[in-house]
Amino acid sequence: MSGTQLALGVRLRDDARWANFHGGRNATAAGMVRNACGDPAHPLVVLCGDEDTGKSHLLQAACHEYEQRGQSAVCFSLAELEPLGPDALSGVEVMDLVALDDVHRVLGKPAWEEALFHLYNRARDLGHQVMLTLNDTPVRQSFVLPDLRSRFQEGLLVQLGTYRDDDRITILRLRAEQRGLVLSDEVAGFILRRSSRRLGALLAILDQLDENSLQAQRRLTIPFIKSVMGW
Incomplete structure (x- = not known):
C-alpha cells in the first residue's frame, strides 16, 4: 500500500x-x-x-x-x-x-x-x-x-437504527461523565432542545463546553451553557 x-x-x-x-x-x-x-x-x-x-x-x-x-x-x-x-x-x-x-x-x-x-x-x-x-x-x-x-x-x-431523544440524552450524559463533567437530564434536555439533534453536533457542543468548563466548575448548568453557546 x-x-x-x-x-x-x-x-x-x-x-x-x-x-x-x-x-x-x-x-x-x-x-x-x-x-x-x-x-x-x-x-x-x-x-x-x-x-x-x-x-x-x-x-x-x-x-x-x-x-x-x-x-x-x-x-x-x-x-x-x-x-x-x-x-x-x-x-x-x-x-x-x-x-x-x-x-x-x-x-x-x-x-x-x-x-x-x-x-x-x-x-x-x-x-x-x-x-x-x-x-x-x-x-x-x-x-x-x-x-x-x-x-x-x-x-x-x-x-443500525436512528437514535431516539432518550438515547441521545443517555449518550450525552455518559460521554460527559467520561470527561469528568456532571450533566443532569434537565441540562441535557436543554441542549437537545436548542441544538441540532444530530449526535455528531451534540458531541461537538460537549467538546466546546468541556474546553470552557476548565475555567469554571465541572458541573454544567443552563446559565453556563447559555453563556458559552450564546443561546
Missing part, C-alpha cells in the same frame, strides 16, 4: 472505541460488529443505517481492535477517495482489515463497483476482512454489477 493511500486513510479518533459506543437501541448491533472482528466466518461485514447511527464510530472501533491485537487495519472514507478514482483502492487488501465508510457514494458507478468487487475477492483470498458502511441495506441499493450485489448480500448484515 502506497504512502499516498496511507495519508488518505481516516485518522482514527481515540474515543471511537467499543467502550465509548453507548449504543442505546444500537447496542446489539455494536456487539455483532465486535464479535465479527477477525472472525474468518465473516470476511465481509456490512453496516447499514442513516447518517446519524454510529456506523463510522463502529468502523473505527474495529480498526482499534485489530491494532490492539497487533494486526494491521486501515479506514477509508469514500468521500475522500471518490475524486481520486477507483485505482485508489489498489493494493489495500494487504491490510488485515480494510474498513470503507460511505460506500453507497460510489454504487451505480461501473468502475468503482468493479474495483470494490476485486478488492473484496483479493482480501478474502488472503484471509483478510472487509467492513463497510451503507446508508441502506444492499437489497435497496442500485448496483450495476450483479456480482457485487451478490457479494454484499452474502456479507454479515448489521442494521
Whole structure:
C-alpha cells in the first residue's frame, strides 16, 4: 500500500472505541460488529443505517481492535477517495482489515463497483476482512454489477437504527461523565432542545463546553451553557 493511500486513510479518533459506543437501541448491533472482528466466518461485514447511527464510530472501533491485537487495519472514507478514482483502492487488501465508510457514494458507478468487487475477492483470498458502511441495506441499493450485489448480500448484515431523544440524552450524559463533567437530564434536555439533534453536533457542543468548563466548575448548568453557546 502506497504512502499516498496511507495519508488518505481516516485518522482514527481515540474515543471511537467499543467502550465509548453507548449504543442505546444500537447496542446489539455494536456487539455483532465486535464479535465479527477477525472472525474468518465473516470476511465481509456490512453496516447499514442513516447518517446519524454510529456506523463510522463502529468502523473505527474495529480498526482499534485489530491494532490492539497487533494486526494491521486501515479506514477509508469514500468521500475522500471518490475524486481520486477507483485505482485508489489498489493494493489495500494487504491490510488485515480494510474498513470503507460511505460506500453507497460510489454504487451505480461501473468502475468503482468493479474495483470494490476485486478488492473484496483479493482480501478474502488472503484471509483478510472487509467492513463497510451503507446508508441502506444492499437489497435497496442500485448496483450495476450483479456480482457485487451478490457479494454484499452474502456479507454479515448489521442494521443500525436512528437514535431516539432518550438515547441521545443517555449518550450525552455518559460521554460527559467520561470527561469528568456532571450533566443532569434537565441540562441535557436543554441542549437537545436548542441544538441540532444530530449526535455528531451534540458531541461537538460537549467538546466546546468541556474546553470552557476548565475555567469554571465541572458541573454544567443552563446559565453556563447559555453563556458559552450564546443561546
